[in-house]
Amino acid sequence: MDTGDARQSGFNAAEFRDAIEFAMKMGLPGTQSERVTFQWDDVNTYADPDERGQPYSWTDSPTSSVTAADVPASLTVPCAVEFTARRSSSGETIMGSFDASAITITLLDTQYALVQDANLALPNKVIVDGNTYDIGFWGAPVGLFDVTVYQAFAQARDES
Amino acid sequence: MTIVGGLRVRLMYDSLYNEIERALTALGWFDSGRAHLPINFINEPVDEKEEIALNTLVLYAEDGDTVQEEMGSDLSEHRRTFYLDFYAENISVGEHLIHDCQSILEGRMRSIGRTSHFFDIYDYQQATPPVIASAEIGEDVIIDRAVTYSFPWQKNWYSCQFTVSDYWGNEDDDA
Numbered sequence: 455m456d457t458g459d460a461r462q463s464g465f466n467a468a469e470f471r472d473a474i475e476f477a478m479k480m481g482l483p484g485t486q487s488e489r490v491t492f493q494w495d496d497v498n499t500y501a502d503p504d505e506r507g508q509p510y511s512w513t514d515s516p517t518s519s520v521t522a523a524d525v526p527a528s529l530t531v532p533c534a535v536e537f538t539a540r541r542s543s544s545g546e547t548i549m550g551s552f553d554a555s556a557i558t559i560t561l562l563d564t565q566y567a568l569v570q571d572a573n574l575a576l577p578n579k580v581i582v583d584g585n586t587y588d589i590g591f592w593g594a595p596v597g598l599f600d601v602t603v604y605q606a607f608a609q610a611r612d613e614s
Numbered sequence: 615m616t617i618v619g620g621l622r623v624r625l626m627y628d629s630l631y632n633e634i635e636r637a638l639t640a641l642g643w644f645d646s647g648r649a650h651l652p653i654n655f656i657n658e659p660v661d662e663k664e665e666i667a668l669n670t671l672v673l674y675a676e677d678g679d680t681v682q683e684e685m686g687s688d689l690s691e692h693r694r695t696f697y698l699d700f701y702a703e704n705i706s707v708g709e710h711l712i713h714d715c716q717s718i719l720e721g722r723m724r725s726i727g728r729t730s731h732f733f734d735i736y737d738y739q740q741a742t743p744p745v746i747a748s749a750e751i752g753e754d755v756i757i758d759r760a761v762t763y764s765f766p767w768q769k770n771w772y773s774c775q776f777t778v779s780d781y782w783g784n785e786d787d788d789a
Contacts, residue, residue: 504706588766
């Protein structure tokens with residue numbers, strides 16, 4: 455974003471992205487399966503759905519279906535991961551009243567664009583080292599002149 | 615000889631489980647190719663702190679008591695509180711299945727042969743299990759849904775509470 459302020463010229467967005475992406479790559483685990491992998495669930499559309507998009511008759515076949523075969527079944531991009539361990543007792547967390555481990559994933563706009571899919575929108579879950587985390591929500595984007603930073607807050611479905 | 619005590623309760627428990635499973639099967643809940651995850655029906659409590667697969671339906675019993683039925687005989691009403699917990703994949707599946715269970719228990723599904731709130735107790739010790747009695751499901755079949763939860767699999771957690779009454783007296787009574 456052009457602020458119209460001459461001081462902005464001191465900020466080089468390309469160099470910033472390159473440096474941050476380098477740091478993110480530096481933090482990637484060496485084994486592919488241990489990295490954050492974004493995934494999409496299938497999205498089915500039914501002829502006569504309820505208000506939540508589900509069929510009244512469970513034997514109905516979807517009239518259209520967007521499956522993982524239509525989009526990248528899974529995607530790994532450089533990102534930063536902050537892990538928050540499960541609390542010892544139940545309590546309120548940033549995600550609500552949960553008692554499960556959580557991760558915060560930080561992406562630059564360039565990676566966010568790769569993760570954002572035209573058909574299924576944003577992924578609904580990530581796999582990290584075999585554990586599934588449901589993405590609860592995406593936080594408010596943070597700007598740094600021409601660069602936008604996105605954060606996804608995800609909660610563990612299970613922990614191995 | 616009348617079957618009483620713990621064996622009677624176990625047979626009643628298994629008969630109840632089988633009756634619910636039979637009814638849900640007749641409704642197609644266990645069929646493949648449906649627009650929901652498979653239904654997993656088990657008859658023992660689960661550890662809520664361990665991950666529970668979505669669409670797991672759990673039958674389990676809690677408190678029980680005995681009420682003397684009549685003076686001059688040993689006939690008693692043996693009551694037990696049961697729960698059907700359902701960890702649904704979404705609200706639509708949860709509402710649908712748990713209220714099917716309610717109607718099954720209340721005997722309001724003539725299309726699948728559930729026309730009363732009684733169910734038969736079978737003696738599964740026999741190769742061809744005979745019916746040894748009928749148990750009664752109390753008229754209050756209560757549906758509850760968790761509005762707060764601690765674990766992801768409890769997000770669409772439905773519970774159906776009901777009471778089963780079985781009547782028996784003494785081993786010496788005629789079955």
